[in-house]
Amino acid sequence: MDPDTMRGDGGDIYWRRRMSVLVAVLVVVAVVAWACSSGGSGPERASSAQSSPSVTPSADPLLAGLRTLAMGTASPSPSPTPSATPKATPSPRPKRPGEPCEEKDLVLSLQSGKEPVYAGDSRPSFIVTLVNTGSVMCTADVGPRAMEVRITSGSDRIWSTADCVSGPGSEVRKLERGVPYVRSLEWDRRRSSDDCRATPPTALPGTYVATVRMGELRGGKGVFHLR
Structure with missing residues (x-):
C-alpha cells in the first residue's frame, strides 16, 4: 500500500478517537450536572408544595368559611348594649275645682x-x-x-x-x-x-x-x- 495513504488514514483515525473521548467526557459532565440539579430541586418542590397550603390558607374559600364559622362559635362577639331610653315624665293631671287645696x-x-x-x-x-x-x-x-x-x-x-x-x-x-x-x-x-x-x-x-x-x-x- 501507499505509505502516504496509510499516513493519512492513520491521522484521521487519531483525531476521531480524540473527538470520541471529548464527547464522552462532555456527556458525563452533562449527566452529573443534570443529576445534581434534579436532586436539589426535587425536595425543594416537595417542600414548597407541602408548605404552600399553610402560607396561603385563604386560597380555599371553603376552608376560609369553616375557619370563620369556628371562630364565631368559639368566641361570639358581645352584642351591643341597647342605650337606655329615658322615660317620659307624665304630665300632672289638671286640678278640678272643689278638690282639697295643696x-x-x-x-x-x-x-x-x-x-x-x-x-x-x-x-x-x-x-x-x-x-x-x-x-x-x-x-x-x-x-x-x-x-x-x-x-x-x-x-x-x-x-x-x-x-x-x-x-x-x-x-x-x-x-x-x-x-x-x-x-x-x-x-x-x-x-x-x-x-x-x-x-x-x-x-x-x-x-x-x-x-x-x-x-x-x-x-x-x-x-x-x-x-
Missing part, C-alpha cells in the same frame, strides 16, 4: 291687734288670713283644730284654739283663687289646756307670742305684752 298653693298669715300692750281687762285680738294661689277653686278645713292659733310665753304653752273644742271642730270652706279667707279672734287672757278645766287661771303679765299653723304651714308671729 299646701304649696296656700298662703297663711297672722296679724296682731294695733295695740302691742294690753293693760287692765283689754283683750288681745288677731286676724288670720288664708289665700289660695292655685289655678282653680279648692277646699280647706279652717276649723280651730286644723288651723290652730297658739299663744306661748317662752317655752310655756299658754293658750290654743285646739283646746276644748266643742262639736266636730272642722269647718271646710271653698277658697277661690286670690280671694282671702279671713278670721278674727280674741283672747280672753286665760290659759287653756287639753284637760278642759272648769275655771282656767288668768295669764300673768308679761310678753307673749301668737302664732298660726295649718299642717306644715306657718303664718308668722305676733308679739304683744300684758299689763
Whole structure:
C-alpha cells in the first residue's frame, strides 16, 4: 500500500478517537450536572408544595368559611348594649275645682291687734288670713283644730284654739283663687289646756307670742305684752 495513504488514514483515525473521548467526557459532565440539579430541586418542590397550603390558607374559600364559622362559635362577639331610653315624665293631671287645696298653693298669715300692750281687762285680738294661689277653686278645713292659733310665753304653752273644742271642730270652706279667707279672734287672757278645766287661771303679765299653723304651714308671729 501507499505509505502516504496509510499516513493519512492513520491521522484521521487519531483525531476521531480524540473527538470520541471529548464527547464522552462532555456527556458525563452533562449527566452529573443534570443529576445534581434534579436532586436539589426535587425536595425543594416537595417542600414548597407541602408548605404552600399553610402560607396561603385563604386560597380555599371553603376552608376560609369553616375557619370563620369556628371562630364565631368559639368566641361570639358581645352584642351591643341597647342605650337606655329615658322615660317620659307624665304630665300632672289638671286640678278640678272643689278638690282639697295643696299646701304649696296656700298662703297663711297672722296679724296682731294695733295695740302691742294690753293693760287692765283689754283683750288681745288677731286676724288670720288664708289665700289660695292655685289655678282653680279648692277646699280647706279652717276649723280651730286644723288651723290652730297658739299663744306661748317662752317655752310655756299658754293658750290654743285646739283646746276644748266643742262639736266636730272642722269647718271646710271653698277658697277661690286670690280671694282671702279671713278670721278674727280674741283672747280672753286665760290659759287653756287639753284637760278642759272648769275655771282656767288668768295669764300673768308679761310678753307673749301668737302664732298660726295649718299642717306644715306657718303664718308668722305676733308679739304683744300684758299689763
